[in-house]
Amino acid sequence: MSNREYLHNLALKAPSESGVYLWKDGEGNIIYVGKAKSLKNRLSSYFSKTADVKTQLLVSHAHDIEYIKTINEYEALLLENTLIKKHKPKYNINLKDGKTYPVIKITNEPFPTIFRTRTIRSDGALYFGPFPNVFAVDTFLHLIKQNYKLRQCKVLRKKTSPCLYYHIGRCSAPCCKKISQEEYAKEVDEVKQLLTSIRSIDVLQKEMHEAAQMLDFEKAKRLRDGIQALNALHNQNVVEDLDEQSRDYIAWASEGTLLSFAVLKMRSGKLIAREIYRTQSLKDDEEILQEFLPLFYTNATDVPYTIFVPIAGEYSVLKTWFTDELKVNTQIMSLPLRNTVDMTEKYSTKHDSADYVAESSDSEMYTLTINQECTQAEKTNAYLNHHLAALQMAFLNAREDIVRRSRETGDWLGLEELKKVLNLQVIPSRIEGFDIAHLEGHFTVASLISFKDGNPDKKNYRLFRLRTTDGINNDYASMKEVVARRYVRLLNEHGELPDLILIDGGLGQVNTAHAVLQALHIEIPVIGLAEKNEEIFFPHSSKPLKLPKKSDALRLLQRVRDETHRFANSRNNRLREKAMIKLQFEKLDGVGVKRAKILLKNFGSLTALASAQPTEVSKLLGITEDAAKKIIIAATHKC
Numbered sequence: 001m002s003n004r005e006y007l008h009n010l011a012l013k014a015p016s017e018s019g020v021y022l023w024k025d026g027e028g029n030i031i032y033v034g035k036a037k038s039l040k041n042r043l044s045s046y047f048s049k050t051a052d053v054k055t056q057l058l059v060s061h062a063h064d065i066e067y068i069k070t071i072n073e074y075e076a077l078l079l080e081n082t083l084i085k086k087h088k089p090k091y092n093i094n095l096k097d098g099k100t101y102p103v104i105k106i107t108n109e110p111f112p113t114i115f116r117t118r119t120i121r122s123d124g125a126l127y128f129g130p131f132p133n134v135f136a137v138d139t140f141l142h143l144i145k146q147n148y149k150l151r152q153c154k155v156l157r158k159k160t161s162p163c164l165y166y167h168i169g170r171c172s173a174p175c176c177k178k179i180s181q182e183e184y185a186k187e188v189d190e191v192k193q194l195l196t197s198i199r200s201i202d203v204l205q206k207e208m209h210e211a212a213q214m215l216d217f218e219k220a221k222r223l224r225d226g227i228q229a230l231n232a233l234h235n236q237n238v239v240e241d242l243d244e245q246s247r248d249y250i251a252w253a254s255e256g257t258l259l260s261f262a263v264l265k266m267r268s269g270k271l272i273a274r275e276i277y278r279t280q281s282l283k284d285d286e287e288i289l290q291e292f293l294p295l296f297y298t299n300a301t302d303v304p305y306t307i308f309v310p311i312a313g314e315y316s317v318l319k320t321w322f323t324d325e326l327k328v329n330t331q332i333m334s335l336p337l338r339n340t341v342d343m344t345e346k347y348s349t350k351h352d353s354a355d356y357v358a359e360s361s362d363s364e365m366y367t368l369t370i371n372q373e374c375t376q377a378e379k380t381n382a383y384l385n386h387h388l389a390a391l392q393m394a395f396l397n398a399r400e401d402i403v404r405r406s407r408e409t410g411d412w413l414g415l416e417e418l419k420k421v422l423n424l425q426v427i428p429s430r431i432e433g434f435d436i437a438h439l440e441g442h443f444t445v446a447s448l449i450s451f452k453d454g455n456p457d458k459k460n461y462r463l464f465r466l467r468t469t470d471g472i473n474n475d476y477a478s479m480k481e482v483v484a485r486r487y488v489r490l491l492n493e494h495g496e497l498p499d500l501i502l503i504d505g506g507l508g509q510v511n512t513a514h515a516v517l518q519a520l521h522i523e524i525p526v527i528g529l530a531e532k533n534e535e536i537f538f539p540h541s542s543k544p545l546k547l548p549k550k551s552d553a554l555r556l557l558q559r560v561r562d563e564t565h566r567f568a569n570s571r572n573n574r575l576r577e578k579a580m581i582k583l584q585f586e587k588l589d590g591v592g593v594k595r596a597k598i599l600l601k602n603f604g605s606l607t608a609l610a611s612a613q614p615t616e617v618s619k620l621l622g623i624t625e626d627a628a629k630k631i632i633i634a635a636t637h638k639c
Contacts, residue, residue, distance in 0.1 A: 003062075003063060004047070004059060004060075007047075007059065007062060007063075007064075007065060008044075008047045010043070010064075010065045011040070011043035011044045011046065011047060011065065012040070012044060013040075013404065014039040014040040014043050014044075014065075014067055015039055015040060015067075015069060015400055016038045016039070016040045016041070017038070017039065017069055017070075017396075018035075018036060018037050018038070018039070018069070018070050018071075018072055018073045018075070018076045019035070019036060019039045019067050019068050019069040019070045019076055020033060020034070020035050020036075020067065020068045020070065020076050020079045020080050020083060021033070021034050021035075021036060021039060021042070021043055021065060021066070021067040021068075022065070022066045022067065022068075022083070023058060023062040023064075023065060023089075023091075024062065024063060024064040024065070024066065025061055025062065025063055026063040028064070030083075030087045030089050031058070031061060031062065031089050031090045031091055032058055032062075032089050032090070032091040032092055033080055033083045033084050033087065033089050033092055034080065035073070035076040035077055035079070035080040036076065037073045037076075039067050039069070043065065043067075046058070046059055047059070054091075057091075058091050068274045068397065069393070069396050069397050069400055070393065071389065071392070071393055071396070075393075078130070079271055082270040082271060082272065083272075086270075086272055102116045102117065102118050102129065102130065102131055102134055102137055103116070103117060103118070103120060103127045103128060103129030103130050103131070104116060104127070104128040104129055104131070104137060104140070104141070104195065105117050105125050105126070105127055105128075106125060106126040106128075106188065106191070106192070107123075107125050108123060108124035108125045108126075109156065110174075110181050111151060111156055111174040111181065111184050112150070112188050113150060113151050113152065113153070113154065113156075114141065114144060114150060114191060115141070115154075116134075116137050116138065116141060126192070128195045135229075136228075136229040137229075139225055139228070139229035140194075140229040140230060142225075143225070143229060143230075144191055144194075145170060146170075148187045148190070148191060149169070149170065149171050149172035149179075149187065150171070150172075150184075150187060150188065150191070151165075151171055151172075151173075151174055151175070152165055152170065152171060153175075156174065156175055157175060158175060158176075159175045159176050160176065161176065162175065162176045162178065163175075166178065172184060172187075194230065201227055201230050201231065204227050204230070205227060208220050208224055208227065243266075243269055244268055244269055245304075245305045245306065246266065246267050246268075246304035246305045246306075247265075247266040247304050247305065247306045247307075247308060247387075247390075248263055248264065248265055248266070248304045248306075248307050248308070249263070249264040249266070249308045249387070249390045249391050249393070249394045250262070250263050250289075250292075250293075250296075250307060250308065250309050250394065251309070251310050251337070251391055251392075251394035251395035251398050252288060252292075252395075252398050253395060253398040253399040253401070253402050254402065254550075255402050255552075255555050258278075258280060258402055258405060258413070258552075259278070259279050259280060259288070260276060260277070260278050260279075260398045260399075260401040260402050260405065261276065261277040261278075261279075261292060261296075261398060262274060262275070262276055262394045262395070262397040262398035262401065263275045263276075263277070263296070263394070264390060264393065264394045264397075265304070266304075266390070267304075274394075274397060276397065276398070276401050277292075277296070278401065278405065289309055289311060289313070289315075289318075290317070290318065293307070293318055293321075294318075294321060294325075297322070297326065299326075300326040300327055300328045303322060303326060303328045303330050304330065305330065305331065306330065306331045306332075306333055307330055307331070307332050307333070308333050308334075308335055308387050308390065308391055309332060309333070309334055309335075309391075310334070310335065310336055310337045310391050310395065311334060311336065312334040312336050313334060315332040315334070318332060319332060333387070335387055335388050335391055337388065337391055337392055337395060411453070411454020411455065411552070411556050411559075412453070412454065413552040414454055414552040414553050414555055414556030414557075415427050415428060415429070415453070415454050415556065417551065417552045417553035418500070418553040418556060418557070420553075421545070421547065421551075421553050422500070422525065422527065422536075422553075424499070424500065424525055426499055427499070428498075428499040428500035428525075429452065429453055429499055430450065430451070430452055430457075430496065430498045430499050430500075431450070431451040431498060431499065431500045431501075431502060431560055432448060432449070432450050432451075432460075432486075432498040432500075432501050432502070433447075433448070433449050433450075433451070433501075433502040433503075433504065433560040433561060433563065433564040434446060434447065434448055434479065434482060434483065434486075434501070434502070434503050434504065434513070434564060435447050435503075435504035435505075435561075435564035435565050435567070435568040436466075436475050436478045436479060436482070436504075436505075436568065437565075437568035437569050444465075444466045444478060445463055445464065445465060445466065445568055446463070446464040446466060446478060446479075446481075446482035446568065447461075447462075447463055447464075447564050447565075447567040447568035448461065448462040448463075448464070448482070448486060448564075449461050449560065449563050449564050449567055450498070451556075451559075451560050451563075454556055456563060461567060462486070463567070463568075464481075464482050464485060464486075466478050466481055466482065467481065468481050475505070475508075475509060476508055476509065476512045479503070479505075479509050479512045479513055480512050480513075480515075480516055483501075483512075483513045483516045483517070484516050484520075487516070487517065487520055487522055488520065491520065491522070497522065497524060498524060499524070499525075500524070500525050500526075500527070501513065501517075501524055501525065501526045501527070502527055502528070502529060502557060502560050502561060502564075503526065503527070503528040503529075504528070504529065504531075504561050504564050504565055505528050505530065506528055506530045506535075506537050507528065507537045507541075507542065507544075509528055510526055510527065510528035510537050510538065510539055511539055511540060513526050514526045514539035514540075526539055527557075529557050529558070529561045530544070531561070533546070534546070534547075534554065534558070536557070584606055585599045585600055585606070585609075588631055588634045588635060589630060589631070589634050590623075590627055590630055590631050590634075591631060595621050598620055598621060599617075599620070599621075602620055606635045609631070609632065609635040610632060610635040610636040612632060614626075614628040614629045614632060615628075616628075617631060617632060
């Protein structure tokens, strides 16, 4: 395999989520840093036949690609900026000016003012940010000037008469003592709340709708722009903040005995590195950290002020070890991740279909108060939300590495254990899984998915619209039909038969599938995996097999089962949505079943129909333009 082919394969295996990618030369030096909304799409574009000369030059000098997943594109932008400044890659623009992203400042005065700045000082002021979207910052500040009467002068001087801003209702004139310090502080507190809690957006949205109903469209537009700016500002910022203290965020993910650690290193308020460590372990989560930290930290200069971990526990022994062995004092903060188990299940189920999208676990912004004047509750809330999001990002990167390891090597650990625990004659290199999905007997579909060497083999995925049971709630009959159709066809076409068949279900479904195979004189092992207790069922045996939670064989079976379930449900949901849209078309005046089918095929939604031209609808349905106009108007009212 050539170096270009190797790099292209790495690009194709990258995740579809946002992040930062690093091209490295033969000596491991970073020669280019880039950001992407979809790592897979962006990296694959480098190998396009239409790539320009500069791109071809970069690829020709590269020997490896590394990437860091981020929660969203906003964080990728910040992280890209940090890494370019740190590593000064050969093929990046050299950012010599050291330019930083702006922050919003509320001054520490009896009558504070608010403005955008790139300079942070220890002056007792409140600083919010940093924000890479300067337009959103300026729009937000414009919203504040329009809706709050805060002073707009940089220096407050006593006056005998107020300025023009007071007369047009844009300032409360504290310079002329037209407002008390207490009343002024109330408006300042509201601005702080806008910056620190996304819940304040609900209030603005209500005002926007009220303005629209009163036909005050200018105010509604102004509020809409402000809401959009607030949404942009409220994007969770994990990779850059205003906290100068050194921190490491350590999380891990496992599948069976496979274990990957991700360490995010924050120094001087910037994420400077992500490190991945691979191993195998049978230990529980509570024991894993006790083993990892002493192995990871071997030099006192590498130990940060705080180490954040996702598992609650008693870490006094570890703290003593840091003090005695490395002569450093460090805090170990446990912040259990929210819905980590659910996230793992979503990831393992959806990742192979590129449907998984990483989302921030919380919408609260992180704000550092230089003089710590905000309330303890505000400080605690911002502190926890920010560090939880950083830990979640570490977990996503650890989980991504587990998936990549399985793809690189094939899940041989799981396959070998499966052969042993199921008493199979050969390693089940090809596994086929079946599941049935329906809504009370309607929109019944069956999914067939295929795994080759422990990884999804998508070219052999199949979906079946069942002929005999649509409208009938009978999973056994549905399973009988799909298994028969699948293997009759393989026999007729002399196709490759699987080494193992997995049914998403219990004993009844397994017996049904086994009976079909016997009738076709095919000897393929059939098992079922019931989700409730994760028990493995064998044909005509009422005693299921239950494997340990850390079993590699169980992990592999769960992946196959979950993928069959996802694939079947995705098709079932599409059929239900299509039927719902067709029903909406049928409810339009002048549209029956036949015309609804034509409209659904050509437009797909009422919104698209409402935007159509009467001549187009007239030609499709064979009706007059006046009749077509009535249908379009009816669709507009239904939208």
